[in-house]
Amino acid sequence: MPLPVVSSLHIHPVKSLGGSSPAQAVVEPWGLAGDRRWMLVDTAGKAVTQRQYARLALASADPLPGPGGGLRVSAPGREPLTVAVPDPGRGTVPVDIFGTKVEAVPAGTGAERDSERDADAAGGPGGEPGVGDAGDPDAWFSAYLDADVRLVHMDDPAHRRPVNPKYARPGDTVNFADGYPLLATTTASLDALNALIARGDHAEEGPLPMERFRPTVVVEGTAPWDEDGWTRLAIGDVTFRAVKQCGRCVVTTTDQRTAVRGKEPLRTLGRHRRFGGKLAFGMLLVPETTGTLRVGDPVEILERREPPTHA
Numbered sequence: 001m002p003l004p005v006v007s008s009l010h011i012h013p014v015k016s017l018g019g020s021s022p023a024q025a026v027v028e029p030w031g032l033a034g035d036r037r038w039m040l041v042d043t044a045g046k047a048v049t050q051r052q053y054a055r056l057a058l059a060s061a062d063p064l065p066g067p068g069g070g071l072r073v074s075a076p077g078r079e080p081l082t083v084a085v086p087d088p089g090r091g092t093v094p095v096d097i098f099g100t101k102v103e104a105v106p107a108g109t110g111a112e113r114d115s116e117r118d119a120d121a122a123g124g125p126g127g128e129p130g131v132g133d134a135g136d137p138d139a140w141f142s143a144y145l146d147a148d149v150r151l152v153h154m155d156d157p158a159h160r161r162p163v164n165p166k167y168a169r170p171g172d173t174v175n176f177a178d179g180y181p182l183l184a185t186t187t188a189s190l191d192a193l194n195a196l197i198a199r200g201d202h203a204e205e206g207p208l209p210m211e212r213f214r215p216t217v218v219v220e221g222t223a224p225w226d227e228d229g230w231t232r233l234a235i236g237d238v239t240f241r242a243v244k245q246c247g248r249c250v251v252t253t254t255d256q257r258t259a260v261r262g263k264e265p266l267r268t269l270g271r272h273r274r275f276g277g278k279l280a281f282g283m284l285l286v287p288e289t290t291g292t293l294r295v296g297d298p299v300e301i302l303e304r305r306e307p308p309t310h311a
Contacts, residue, residue, distance in 0.1 A: 004221035016049040018060035030157040031181035104152035108138030167243040180284035192224035228307035236297035247278030
């Protein structure tokens with residue numbers, strides 16, 4: 001039988017924002033190049049995602065061409081904004097991504113304004129609130145969400161954030177993804193899930209598109225749920241460890257084109273895909289090697305395990 005192949009690749013430069021679907025992408029040790037190197041945080045430094053603000057689904061970020069990198073962000077009701085990669089020489093700030101502390105570089109002036117405001121309150125020199133808002137991504141995103149948020153950048157993913165040691169090898173690191181460098185999903189499993197949704201009590205919400213699950217790699221040509229048993233695979237010339245099933249959250253219930261939340265797929269995953277307290281869809285990958293993935297690349301499953309049993 002022919003091998004499964006990559007049907008699409010997906011890069012989201014800013015965590016929880018929309019992204020792009022390139023024909024090829026470079027695999028770095030911590031994920032696809034350009035994927036989830038930026039993130040929004042609140043004033044306490046905690047990650048801000050679609051879990052708190054569904055309307056982040058309607059915003060998008062596209063990488064700028066050229067060696068300098070940077071982003072162009074857009075959202076309904078906002079003029080697009082160009083954001084330069086911040087200079088790590090300006091220092092880092094601690095951020096909290098689901099309980100893990102990571103150092104990141106502030107991209108806007110919000111942290112500077114906070115520092116000035118604190119100094120002013122203490123009787124020192126300070127700035128007027130709102131100074132530096134012109135072209136400031138912190139002000140741009142804060143206005144869009146009607147909440148005080150900051151944009152930060154991961155300058156050195158080789159050292160900033162280790163992968164969960166339970167599923168990692170020494171030196172494994174990850175970008176601002178939820179926990180692992182890549183997420184693979186399969187079109188056969190989505191078809192199977194949509195068939196289950198169609199027989200459930202919220203059939204009107206289906207069929208769901210793959211974008212609900214925000215994968216990095218989508219594979220076609222497998223049997224449904226085949227990924228549950230993967231432990232090691234090759235995509236083109238790049239090899240990966242398949243470390244665990246991906247537990248799903250409320251973000252999957254958010255229509256990525258309208259930001260409206262529903263019940264699916266969590267209702268159906270809870271009935272048919274509950275494993276150890278997690279509702280699973282997709283397989284999390286850690287690269288063993290680097291290289292370039294391309295749409296159409298063959299996917300060879302090198303090692304398998306017995307799939308877990310639905311609870």
